[in-house]
Amino acid sequence: MLNNKKIIAISGSIREGSSNTNILKTIAAFIPESIEYSIYEGIKDLPHFNPDIDRTETPAVVTEFRNTMSEANALIICTPEYAKGVPGVLKNALEWLVSSAELYKKPMAIITASPSIEGGDKAHESLLLTLGMLDTVVVKNGSMLVPSVGTKFNANATIKDENTKQELIALINSIVVELDT
Numbered sequence: 278m279l280n281n282k283k284i285i286a287i288s289g290s291i292r293e294g295s296s297n298t299n300i301l302k303t304i305a306a307f308i309p310e311s312i313e314y315s316i317y318e319g320i321k322d323l324p325h326f327n328p329d330i331d332r333t334e335t336p337a338v339v340t341e342f343r344n345t346m347s348e349a350n351a352l353i354i355c356t357p358e359y360a361k362g363v364p365g366v367l368k369n370a371l372e373w374l375v376s377s378a379e380l381y382k383k384p385m386a387i388i389t390a391s392p393s394i395e396g397g398d399k400a401h402e403s404l405l406l407t408l409g410m411l412d413t414v415v416v417k418n419g420s421m422l423v424p425s426v427g428t429k430f431n432a433n434a435t436i437k438d439e440n441t442k443q444e445l446i447a448l449i450n451s452i453v454v455e456l457d458t
């Protein structure tokens with residue numbers, strides 16, 4: 278049953294016109310209408326992770342973020358690579374979820390998109406390690422690199438590369454199958 282299921286996406290780029298955010302917008306077309314899909318845009322507002330303030334007075338934005346993650350039945354992360362790693366803003370957001378465990382055993386798909394031919398493979402690898410630490414489940418076929426991202430999408434963010442389109446559809450299907458069981 279897919280009704281009432283929710284997929285939440287997070288972009289690792291908070292840049293206006295981000296290619297990663299555009300991918301998350303594009304894949305909305307491949308998600309069945311019965312599933313609620315939204316892109317969470319609040320990670321830019323989270324303070325730097327600090328276990329001290331989490332123990333004493335958890336900031337309201339963190340509580341709101343955790344509640345949103347808790348409500349998700351599955352998550353999709355699409356991120357660039359910065360300085361051979363996961364962008365700080367995304368890593369920071371994930372750090373807030375380590376002890377509170379909202380992502381525990383949650384199905385996930387991850388995409389790394391980069392203008393480089395490596396497709397942000399170092400960030401991808403690092404993100405997988407972090408998600409392993411969080412005990413999430415990256416679904417089969419739920420992991421994808423988009424190298425040379427600028428050549429795969431048109432200026433209006435529609436996909437012009439058929440292979441990329443098919444890979445994204447397969448990735449979404451893997452998550453949907455997981456939610457349907």
Ligand SMILES: Cc1cc2nc3c(=O)[nH]c(=O)nc-3n(C[C@H](O)[C@H](O)[C@H](O)COP(=O)(O)O)c2cc1C
Pocket residue numbers: 290291292294295296297298356357358359360361362390391392393396397
């Ligand atoms: C400071 C900085 C560091 C970057 N480091 C990397 C990197 O290590 N590997 C990579 O593939 N791209 C790197 N890039 C290029 C980004 O992948 C590129 O800007 C990408 O378009 C950002 O994603 P977005 O379009 O979703 O914002 C870097 C860009 C900046 C500004």
